[in-house]
Amino acid sequence: MILAGKPASHSLEWLFCIAFALLLTACSQTPEPARLAGASMGTTWHVTVVPPTEELDLERLHAGIQAQLDRVEQSMSTYRSSSEISRVNAEAAGAWIPVSADFYAVLSAALAVGRDSGGAYDVTVGSLVDLWGFGAAGARTDVPSAQAIDELIASGGHRNLRLDGDAMSVLKQTPLALDFSSLAKGYGVDQVAEWLQAQGIQRYLVEVGGEMRVAGLSHRGDPWQVAIEKPDSGTRSAAAGITLTDRAIATSGDYRNFFELEGKRYSHLIDPRNGRPTAHDLVSVTVIHPSAMLADAWATALTVLGAQAATTVAKERGLAVYFIQRDGDALRYSHTAEFSPYLVVEEK
Secondary structure: OEEOOEOOOOOHHHHOOOEOOOOOOOOOOOOOOEEEEEEEOOEEEEEEEOOOOOOOOHHHHHHHHHHHHHHHHHHHOOOOOOOHHHHHHHOOOOOEEEOOHHHHHHHHHHHHHHHHOOOOOOOOEHHHHHHOOOOOOOOOOOOOOHHHHHHHHHHOOHHHEEEEOOOOEEEEOOOOEOOOOOOHHHHHHHHHHHHHHHOOOOOEEEEEOOEEEEEOOOOOOOOEEEEEEOOOOOOOOEEEEEEEOOEEEEEEEOOOOEEEEOOEEEEOOEEOOOOEEOOOOEEEEEEEEOOHHHHHHHHHHHHHHOHHHHHHHHHHHOOEEEEEEEEOOEEEEEEOHHHHHHEEEEOO
């Protein structure tokens, strides 16, 4: 299967993601894998399970997977006016807002990645995402004014958020808006994976909108095989092949969700430090991590940073990362040392 660069999960472009290829036929000693699929968070999900026995209640399995994802979507989708994140965003500044355990866990993780990335990652970027036409407010046909951008930068930022873990509450010091688009799908993948494990299933592949987590060996008896997509908005082909088990993987890229105006292209990836779409040669970042949520968040953070800073941060944090840069009409590939054990085939 091919892992594609992800656009912002709050937009309809969530449908980008994965070309989900049929896996090879299981060997005779292994039960036939079960393949399930559905829709959630504006995109699709796919789960492949190697059952511990021949008997598997697929209807119950499907319902359980869908329930996990529905819970995450109801909490974190800005496209749902009744969602928890929409309620938090609508609340006035200055009052403590009680939130669910799911919401608090994702927000806490986001703030940690924001600090560790030097502010290149910031979930208070919701208003800026809407301003640039990549959010629930819909697309736009012009470029926002510098004044409008600066006003939203001033009212956003991690410094304007307070968390109370004991009371499971959040305080907005300014009327900022949160955006979990770069974590929600990954968190959903993790929740499905943990639910499957609680059902006694130890070998599986879970994919939601391009974010993926695998466990155990595939039905062939070897590690799961994944392809990283070349950053080309018009075609789908592989830049590299990897094998992995008991890990999650996510890719962020700017080549599928963007708009063009007067010959200039504007990416959906907004740099919270200047309030503008990223504009550099780093076009795709793939991260392998035990957590799909953190792979998701770090892929976005590193893409925003740009190649040089991203490489430095990835090495400092010991992250397994694969970078693709555009060099004129060509592409350049590189990766951290931690990524090497997973890489089996690479485009030259």
